[in-house]
Amino acid sequence: MIKTEMIRVIIVDEQPLFRQGIRSTLEHMGDCAILGDSTDANDILELVRTASPDVALVDAGLTSADPLELARQMRHLAPRMAIIILTPSDDEERLFQSIKVGAAAYYNRSITTEELVEAVRKVSVGELASRVLKSFRELAVEEETSPAKDLYSPLSGREVEILDYIARGNSNKEIAKSLKISDQTVKNHITSILKKLSVNDRTAAVVHALKHGWIKMDAN
Numbered sequence: 001m002i003k004t005e006m007i008r009v010i011i012v013d014e015q016p017l018f019r020q021g022i023r024s025t026l027e028h029m030g031d032c033a034i035l036g037d038s039t040d041a042n043d044i045l046e047l048v049r050t051a052s053p054d055v056a057l058v059d060a061g062l063t064s065a066d067p068l069e070l071a072r073q074m075r076h077l078a079p080r081m082a083i084i085i086l087t088p089s090d091d092e093e094r095l096f097q098s099i100k101v102g103a104a105a106y107y108n109r110s111i112t113t114e115e116l117v118e119a120v121r122k123v124s125v126g127e128l129a130s131r132v133l134k135s136f137r138e139l140a141v142e143e144e145t146s147p148a149k150d151l152y153s154p155l156s157g158r159e160v161e162i163l164d165y166i167a168r169g170n171s172n173k174e175i176a177k178s179l180k181i182s183d184q185t186v187k188n189h190i191t192s193i194l195k196k197l198s199v200n201d202r203t204a205a206v207v208h209a210l211k212h213g214w215i216k217m218d219a220n
Contacts, residue, residue: 007124010047011037012070013059013086018109022057025113026120041065041073048077054124058103060087060094068094072101079200082123086111095135102201105129125171128203133169136206153214154196162189164215167206 009032013019019037026032035051038044039062048056056074060067071083082104087094095106104123107115119129153160158179165175172186179186190202199205209215 006031006033007055007120008033008035008051008053009055009057009120010035010044010051010053011057012039012044012062012067013037013057014039014062014064015059022116025116029117029120032120039064041070044070045073045077048074048081053078053081055082055084055120057084057086057120060085060098068097068101071098071103075102075200079194082126084119084123084129095131099132099135099203099207102203104132104203106131122171125173126166126202127171128166128169130169132203133167136167136210153209153212155193155209155214159189159193159196160209160214162186163193163202163206163209166190166202167210167215 007029009026011019011022011034013022023034023037026034035053036043036047038047039059041064047053056071058067058071058074062070067085071085074081074083083102084105084107085094085098085103086107086109088109090108098106104127105119106129107119111119123129155163161179162175165178170178172183172190176183176186190205193205194200194202197205197208199208206215
């Protein structure tokens with residue numbers, strides 16, 4: 001029997017009952033290990049620093065710390081970690097701010113257990129949630145009307161191609177299959193992209209590329 005690689009998760013949520021519900025749901029996945037849960041910023045950052053989580057679920061209503069600033073610091077410590085923001089209400093401005101700090105997904109706290117499991121599995125392999133992709137499309141339309149464009153790109157043609165795939169919601173494995181290259185080669189290209197653009201994560205890289213007109217997206 002082939003052992004499935006475990007998805008390592010941390011939970012940052014102030015409501016004990018909701019937090020326990022998330023833990024129970026994810027533990028029942030069978031391939032998910034909960035590394036810890038806390039609302040103390042220092043504890044959370046230490047956990048991110050030492051435990052190498054794959055996914056973090058963050059309560060947008062956190063009062064013990066600024067949740068978006070905390071998410072930004074977490075991404076800085078663990079650039080490959082995916083963050084899912086859970087919010088009490090739909091808020092387009094908070095969604096955009098979440099994207100700016102590198103969140104891979106943004107969901108209302110009324111999310112079902114099935115949706116949560118699917119979200120964790122998807123972001124753990126590099127996919128971005130549909131609402132994040134929708135915001136990319138809206139940003140692309142907005143940037144089309146901007147007068148200034150920096151057509152010079154420090155990225156290679158293949159790196160721009162990979163960013164375009166990321167912006168459309170493809171995982172590393174899907175990108176590798178489409179381009180007929182290995183998963184590791186895709187990861188190497190992404191590492192190079194982040195270094196060249198001086199950003200911490202793929203979400204920020206896509207936003208940067210859209211703003212500079214290096215990649216385009218359909219508005220629909």
